[in-house]
Amino acid sequence: MRRKAGGRRTRTRTERKQGRYITSRVPRGELTDVAFDATLRVAAPFQRQRRQPHIKRAVVLHRSDLREKVRVRRTRNAVCFVVDASWSMAAETRMQATKAAVLSLLRDAYQRRDLVGLVSFARDRATVLLPLTNSVEMAQQRLRTMPTGGKTPLSRGMMAGFELLARAKLRDREILPLMVLLTDGHANVSMTGQPPQQEAYQLAEFIASQQIPTVVIDTELPNFYRGLAKELADRLNGSYYQLEELSVGLAELVRSHQELSRINI
Template identity: 55%
Template sequence: MRKQSGRRSQTQTDRKRGRYIQARPANGKADDLAFDATLRAAAPFQKAREEGKNNEVAFSVRREDYQRKVRVRRTANLILFLVDASWSMAVAERMAATKGAILSLLTDAYQRRDRVGLIVFQKDRATLVLPPTNSVLLAQQALADIPVGGKTPLSAGLQMAYEVLKREKILHPDVYPLLIILTDGAGNVALGSGSPEKEAHLLAEQIANEDLRSVVINMEHEAFDQGLAHALADHLQATCYTLDELRSDTLYRTVQKEIHSGVPGAQPGKASR
């Protein structure tokens, strides 16, 4: 039996489903009216409207009085991991921490109806190792053998993450996506003929412009850090955490904090840590 109830995040919805929490001016629209708020809006004008009343109208309501319901409903979260699997960093340490965090998140996702996905980028391509799922069994199978080594096609990873998140938003309009990128930011393979770094930053800005929230985990050791992961986070308008915070338990808490912080669809502020 589940100890928690349903989906974890709450978001406003334009659909006529969800809990009615307040009302706002309907701007003349007559669908999903909040009758109580509409009557309250019209009440102060009744004396002024008495001359226009006929004997059949006890209470005068005009289109400018209309108030529309504001509803909220529970929505599922999608946590998409984008992991650098090149030889540029401590691969074994990164993969062990990532696997532990994903499995911890999946245990919670099973109860909360969240989903988790995993994209790995290395050599010259990005691979969707784990399509969005809440199946612990599928995750264990996908995480068993992740290939590592080669160059760092950061742009390919960002492009695939963008496509996956956009597709999920179309299939599940109420989903609340969170992209977690584990990298040192040192992309050295471009999709086109330009600079890999500039291309990655343009793709990062594209993700930010779509109101897709992100977190960057800087996988570079502090002694060798050139600030590339922080620069990527700035273009994503995302928070940047450090390698020391990558243990599976702390990453798990970080994800929970990011899920619960802010309003779904809002742009997170630039920050680093």
């Protein structure tokens, strides 16, 4: 993942000329940040055969020798939890797990400038319970009451989460977004008049096309497994987990995905 501006926390590659020089590579496009040491190492074995008696040069370089610097800087993460609060799942249990994960991530987010947000969806609407923030105090106030019950407007929930992360990316082009969707994958309320399940899958494909990484936590009870959340994760090009089978807490799972974003640069 290559970046074009400065950052704070997670280490990612940057196209700026600032940042720590970690390695070199063959140039991609216009060369503006020459790695002189790497360029000289590539050219060194050919110096004897390249030298010409009538031209006095200390080093003879060919275009194929040129290498550019790969630099890293630090940026911050933006994590948005999107939680199904309808009666189609054990809402209260899932809400409690989400609250704990949000507060856990926020406790170490302030110094790193990370942002955490929360969207719930139920009945016929999605509610931004917590805008993207690094304030534990705000989170504690907003998370005291989280409404549950009613139908499942899955598309509205995903759209609200996507909009929060998209706005964050507009403000900071280098921010690393992550949507964590807790749902059984079942939709029964539509925004556009399309069949709700079809609409949710189409929206998932759109979110995937916008390069928003996602993690889907399947909250469907094992005895009633229909595979809807798995299909949703596939449409999102996201990671899929069953809540009942998670060997780590939700906050730790998110942290592991943030580390993958750091490594896969």
